[in-house]
Amino acid sequence: MTADGGVSVVVIGWNDAEHLAEAVNSALTQGDSVREVIAVDDCSTDDSPRLLDRLAAREPRLRVVRRTVNSGGCGTPRNDGLALATAPYVLFLDSDDVLPPGAVRALLRAAEAHDADVAGGLCVRRELPGGRELPWQRQLYAKKRVLDEPAALPRVAADTLCVNKLYRTDFLRAHAIRFPPGRYLYEDFVFTARVLAARPRMVLVPERVYVWHVRREAGRRSLSLDRDGVENWRARVRAHRQAVAELSGQPRLVRAARAGFLDRGLRMYVRELPRHDPSYQRAWWDLTRAYLTAFAPGDIAAAVAPARTAAAVVRHARAPRDLGRL
Incomplete structure (x- = not known):
């Protein structure tokens, strides 16, 4: 050097x-x-x-x-x-x-x-x-x-x-x-x-x-692993919304970013939904459903099949449903 x-x-x-x-x-x-x-x-x-x-x-x-x-x-x-x-x-x-x-x-x-x-x-x-x-x-x-x-x-x-x-x-x-x-x-x-x-x-x-x-078993979990409250998901959605705004001039990157959000974020949190209480589930569902309204059909189509299915259920159901199957 x-x-x-x-x-x-x-x-x-x-x-x-x-x-x-x-x-x-x-x-x-x-x-x-x-x-x-x-x-x-x-x-x-x-x-x-x-x-x-x-x-x-x-x-x-x-x-x-x-x-x-x-x-x-x-x-x-x-x-x-x-x-x-x-x-x-x-x-x-x-x-x-x-x-x-x-x-x-x-x-x-x-x-x-x-x-x-x-x-x-x-x-x-x-x-x-x-x-x-x-x-x-x-x-x-x-x-x-x-x-x-x-x-x-x-x-x-x-x-x-x-x-x-x-x-x-x-x-x-x-x-x-x-x-x-x-x-x-x-x-x-x-x-x-x-x-x-x-x-x-x-x-x-x-x-x-x-x-x-x-x-995961540490006395103090990292900020991203502390997912007991819905505020963690709210923060994730806020950050992703801001990231998409930063990429607004490049539609291909926006699509890839939204597909990545569904592939990893949505699927991971959906898997955890059954262990939360009904108030968390309802708050999470309402927040997610509102955010997914900004996703174009092509954004969802670009995700993997399990993520597409989860997104479709959340977008079209007014209340939490089929959590075990999801």
Whole structure:
């Protein structure tokens, strides 16, 4: 890596001292592809600040940023880290996840070789403590692909994750692309849509570049896994509606984004409906039915068959029905 090259890895965390060191070290051990690791602590009250100080004392590439007020979400600390990044490319990492060996090098080489604004790779969801792994968007990353713009492969809009991608720092800054600040769940949806709306040149690679740890039995579940109340679904719908608005100038991406919402979001929450009480079911049904009125017939037709069936039932039934069958 030259003195003016490489990657800034932005690690964000809040009260996650148990996992933070593993995440930071997974970035630092990527080799000379990483120019710096910017750890943004979102006003933690546990041992996170002291742990970061100890790591920074022996690793000059680690920069520690402490927020004095908790932001309530992931967007603000990521924006803070992005604002401080000095490398040509930037990558985001959550404190409870890890970068597998060679991840940054694979993304950086692909981005530089193809002059790409965005380089994406395979994310693997690892269920803990069991260790079962599920590839995310496996088909999208089955082989290397170079896209002059996202519309060349519209289904990239269904990959709403921000963490399995490397971004040209100047590209994000030139288009003023940021995450929604504050407590905004599913901020990835909006950030990714803003990136795609700016029509970046992209390269996709089949290498594993991110391990997403799913801890369902943890004492404090992640924001996206805390689905006990209907507010989680309401936040997901709000974020997806905003993402679609960001993509409004590219109808093929809008269609792919809506099909992805049905394929993953709608199907996942429908499966969980029977375990909720009737008040949740009714609130969820009304909210979903109202949102699906914005979907064109072609949007629903683009989804997989189970998602099409679920969408049709919700759209046409005024009250929850056939939950077991759905």
